[in-house]
Amino acid sequence: MAINVLITSRSFGQVSDEPVKILRENNINYKFKEKHGLMEEKDFLEVIDEFDAIIIGADKINGNALNSSKRLKLICKHGTGVDNIDIDAARKNGIIVTNVPATNSNAVADFTFGLIIDLLRKISDNIISVRNGEWVKTIGVDIYGKTIGIIGFGEIGKRVAKRATGFDMNILAYDPYFIGSSNSFPYVKFVDMDSLLRSSDIVTVHVPLNQNTINLIDEDELNKMKKGAFLVNTSRGGIVNESALYEYLKKGHLAGAALDVLKVEPAQKNNPLLTLENVLITSHIASYSKEALNAVSMICAKNVVKFFSGQSPDFIVA
Ligand code: NAD
Numbered sequence: 001m002a003i004n005v006l007i008t009s010r011s012f013g014q015v016s017d018e019p020v021k022i023l024r025e026n027n028i029n030y031k032f033k034e035k036h037g038l039m040e041e042k043d044f045l046e047v048i049d050e051f052d053a054i055i056i057g058a059d060k061i062n063g064n065a066l067n068s069s070k071r072l073k074l075i076c077k078h079g080t081g082v083d084n085i086d087i088d089a090a091r092k093n094g095i096i097v098t099n100v101p102a103t104n105s106n107a108v109a110d111f112t113f114g115l116i117i118d119l120l121r122k123i124s125d126n127i128i129s130v131r132n133g134e135w136v137k138t139i140g141v142d143i144y145g146k147t148i149g150i151i152g153f154g155e156i157g158k159r160v161a162k163r164a165t166g167f168d169m170n171i172l173a174y175d176p177y178f179i180g181s182s183n184s185f186p187y188v189k190f191v192d193m194d195s196l197l198r199s200s201d202i203v204t205v206h207v208p209l210n211q212n213t214i215n216l217i218d219e220d221e222l223n224k225m226k227k228g229a230f231l232v233n234t235s236r237g238g239i240v241n242e243s244a245l246y247e248y249l250k251k252g253h254l255a256g257a258a259l260d261v262l263k264v265e266p267a268q269k270n271n272p273l274l275t276l277e278n279v280l281i282t283s284h285i286a287s288y289s290k291e292a293l294n295a296v297s298m299i300c301a302k303n304v305v306k307f308f309s310g311q312s313p314d315f316i317v318a
Contacts, residue, residue: 002027002029003027003029003308004029004031004051004052004053005023005029005030005053005055005304006031006047006050006053006054006055007031007032007055008032008039008054008056009055009056009057009058009078009300010032010057011057011078011293012055012078012297012300013297013301014293015290015293015294018297018298018301019294019300022298022301022305023301023305026308028305030055031051033059038057038060039061041060041065044061044065045064048065048069049068049069049070051071052071053072053074053075053076053308054072054074054075055076056076056077056078056084057078057079058284059084060084061084061085062086063086063088066092066093066095067089067092069095072095073094073096074095074096074097074098074303074307074313075090075096076098076099076100076300076303076304076313077098077099077100077317078296078300079100080099080102080103080105080155080287081208081235081236082099082317083208083209083210085097091318096316096318097317098300098303098313098315098317099317100299100300102155103292103295103296103299104286104292104296105155105159106159107286107287107291108156108159108287109156109159109160109162109163110289111234111282111285112156112160112204112206112232112234112286113163113164115258115282116230116232116258117143118258119256119257120140120143120146120202120230121138121140121143122138122140123140124280125138125277143169143202144167144168145167145168145170146201146202147169147171147199147202148160148164148169148170148172148200148202148203148204149172149173149174149196149197149199149200149202150164150173150174150188150206151173151174151193151196151204151206151207151217152175152205152207152235153173153174153175153178153185153188153190156234157173158185160206161173170189171187171189172188172189172191172199172200173188173190173191173196174191174193174196178190193221197224198225198226199226200225200226200229201226201228201229201230202229202230203230203231203232204232204233205234205235205239205240206235207235207239209235209236209237213236213239214238215238215241216240217233218241218244219241219244219247222244222245222248222253222254223253225254227253229255230254230255230256231245231254231258232259233257234259234260234261235261237261237262238263240259242262242263242271245273246272246273246276249273255278256278256280257278257279257280258279259273259281260281260282260284260285260286261284261286262281262284265283265284267281299314299315302314
């Protein structure tokens with residue numbers, strides 16, 4: 001029987017034809033989702049029986065959809081975070097879930113640093129003023145010599161630390177599940193969350209979204225941050241409590257924030273954070289470099305081929 005793959009990630013194969021070619025050459029039928037936005041439970045329920053595999057983007061696939069699937073065998077996340085997939089339901093239904101770890105980490109780390117530089121030196125702000133015919137002399141603050149606090153010292157957090165060494169920063173990290181030797185990172189001081197929040201000029205978040213990390217940065221944590229500090233989140237919306245963040249920015253406790261991810265994406269027009277001048281919001285594009293996107297698509301395509309030719313796919317999550 002033919003193998004049918006649903007592709008819900010719009011960025012799959014967007015950079016080159018190679019990933020699609022791999023599917024085609026292996027006689028795998030593929031279909032991109034029809035819906036313009038993210039697919040939801042009812043959208044999956046309508047089509048799930050047609051497919052053996054899904055290459056999934058940010059669309060949320062829940063237990064009801066997975067329990068009702070009759071032929072689904074494989075879900076390949078086109079990215080790292082699998083918080084949009086009900087892993088327990090997949091496991092119960094014998095559906096293999098894979099992701100693509102460490103492949104877009106450099107892209108995300110670069111982007112995180114891009115946000116940090118933009119936020120502290122007000123680059124976007126100034127560009128907008130110049131475009132509007134103003135020749136203002138915007139004054140920012142140095143990145144050089146500041147203390148950066150990295151929450152979550154995984155693939156991305158480690159690469160952010162490496163970049164921070166180039167700026168002669170003091171580097172703090174907090175990760176209660178860190179595996180490895182801190183000796184491999186002599187330029188990083190491992191501290192508890194409290195010390196990190198109280199000592200950092202810039203706090204940057206790189207943890208997965210799960211039950212333990214929802215609102216990890218809430219009012220208490222923002223309150224502990226230094227007056228005039230900056231917060232950066234390129235991990236997932238929901239990890240930073242946006243209402244609390246708004247309050248702490250509005251009252252001037254924090255000097256600014258940069259967010260690549262929001263609790264509700266796309267950004268809602270009435271999201272109050274959009275009204276603040278000291279907030280940079282990007283549309284979840286930290287991993288969107290040509291190289292990273294293509295590499296992620298290639299791994300997904302190869303995993304589909306591997307799985308349906310009887311081999312074990314790479315990076316099985318469940
Ligand atoms: P990773 O699994 O390599 O690292 C995550 C780290 O967070 C781990 O070391 C883990 O021990 C740590 N951690 C877990 N819970 C924690 C907690 N409560 N406090 C402190 N540390 C904790 O993942 P990664 O590749 O570094 O990616 C991190 C997250 O970034 C992903 O889960 C994903 O959600 C997000 N991401 C976003 C984009 C984007 O486009 N914006 C792209 C890729 C990944």
